[in-house]
Amino acid sequence: MTKSIESRLIIVFGLLILIVMFISSFFIIDRVKNYFYEDMQKKIDFMVNSSLVQLLQDKDLKRSELQNIIDQTMKESQYGFMINKLIVTDSQGKVIASFPRLSISFFPSDEILNSLSGYKVIKQDGERQILIFSYPIKDGKVVQRALYLEVSSQNVPGTVRDIKNILLMAYLVSITFSLLIGLLFAKTLSNPLRKLTNQALKMADGNLDVNIDVNSRDEIGKLADAFAKMARNIKMYISELEFEKQKLERILQNMSDGVVAVNSKNEIIHINESAKKFLNGNIEDFINKMEQESHSDSDITIYTSGNLTLEVSRATFIDSYLNQGFIFIIHDITQQAKLDNMRKQFVANVSHELRTPITTIKTYSETLLDVDDEETKRHFLSVIIKECDRMTRLVSDLLYLSRLDSGENILNLEEVNLSELVRFVCEKLKIHAKKKNQTLSCSILQDVVAMVDRDKIEQVLINLVSNAITYVQEGGKINVVLQKEEDSIKIIVQDNGPGIPEEDLPRIFERFYRVDKARSRELGKSGLGLSIADEIVKAHGGRILVESKVGSGTTFTVVLPAKEVENLL
Structure with missing residues (x-):
């Protein structure tokens, strides 16, 4: 099933938009998520570094004082609601203050141990949806205590989910408008092409007087102009070809010689009036005989049709099947053949007419040599003279006819x-x-x-x-x-x-x-x-x-x- 260019453009346009939206959504959501986590980290860092760490650095503070500092800080801090757990340990990992207060006395987590070694630790626990912070609290270069915090990040996935929903709605609205815009764009592109297609089909059916109405200055407009120019040129070329074809057909039809053209399948593709008159309906017999007797273009074949004697020559051409066809040129040589026969008969008759008196003269002359009787000699001589007169009349008549044939003016009017x-x-x-x-x-x-x-x-x-x-x-x-x-x-x-x-x-x-x-x-x-x-x-x-x-x-x-x-x- 074929698809229109409109549907293809809309599908491609929609797929491009979806891909762009998917990629942009991925980066936006990832960036938003990172933003919230970075924001939380900055807030906790600000809270801890601005006051809490400084308060906890005093090594002379007692446990109760430390606990009061923790409680007061959680009470007064605007970020306290985010903190699930806050633990302060000494340099051995023992809990000296906490929020909420814990019953355990020792908290040897990996984060505490790393902080007691002098490192700041920030860690994300996706399963529990918390951020873990661990800070070393130093007196000079010596780590005296460690501060451990667990900050809830449960609001981040919800916020990200809300953002996703907002983006989804925005994308649905965007893709709807984008597809509508794409449809309009496809129509503005396909309508001129559809017009060009319809005009091209009309041109294919032979209507070259088409009006290609495409008002565009872009490549489609140039294509429409090219189509219009092509239609004008084709019309001009076809007119020239029709003129040449008519002229050739007129020449062939009025030729005194016959012309028969057959393709490689022995189908007659042209025959003029002279050929029809010469062959008198025996066209198939003529073609079959020509195939049997003609072997090359230089062959001349004599063909007899009724009372006509025809001289046939042939030429080859490549037909529409890309095979060899034949053109037979038929020349009527009936009169020439008749004249040739008459000439031969004339020579034979002259020879015969002259031979008889010559034979008679020779016979009687030879006989005269042995005859002594005067009366017989006189008779033989009279026969010889008679035959000589006959030869003289014959030669005179032949000379007279020759003068007539040569067109010599023999009349004395x-x-x-x-x-x-x-x-x-x-x-x-x-x-x-x-x-x-x-x-x-x-x-x-x-x-x-x-x-x-x-x-x-x-x-x-x-x-x-x-x-x-x-x-x-x-x-x-x-x-x-x-x-x-x-x-x-x-x-x-x-x-x-x-x-x-x-x-x-x-x-x-x-x-x-x-x-x-x-x-x-x-x-x-x-x-x-x-x-x-x-x-x-x-x-x-x-x-x-x-x-x-x-x-x-x-x-x-x-x-x-x-x-x-x-x-x-």
């Missing part, structure tokens, strides 16, 4: 009548459509003029229409439509061919991607035509849209901005 251009392309490719009994038609609702690169847009149209002619079955239909809308120009190439599978649609503009790889290679297609067309349209600020359904045909829509822009790149 001019005012072009797109209606005439579409008609020109259709007329130019109709001969190829007739070879497959296909119907190639143009639907031009109005003349449309735009700032474009004529050759590049012609290349796009030729690519789209020739692809339709190539892949649409014999007897199929191809329709090219030119129309102008409010803010755009649309060139639509529509066919009723076999269509493109839905899973292939997102990839048809990728380089070297073919829906029907075997047939495309037989037809001499490199897989770069749509990629080049898409890049050209993008360079004009437009886009190519595609809609297709297997068995229902395909529709390509070239969308160009209708505004005349001088610098489109």
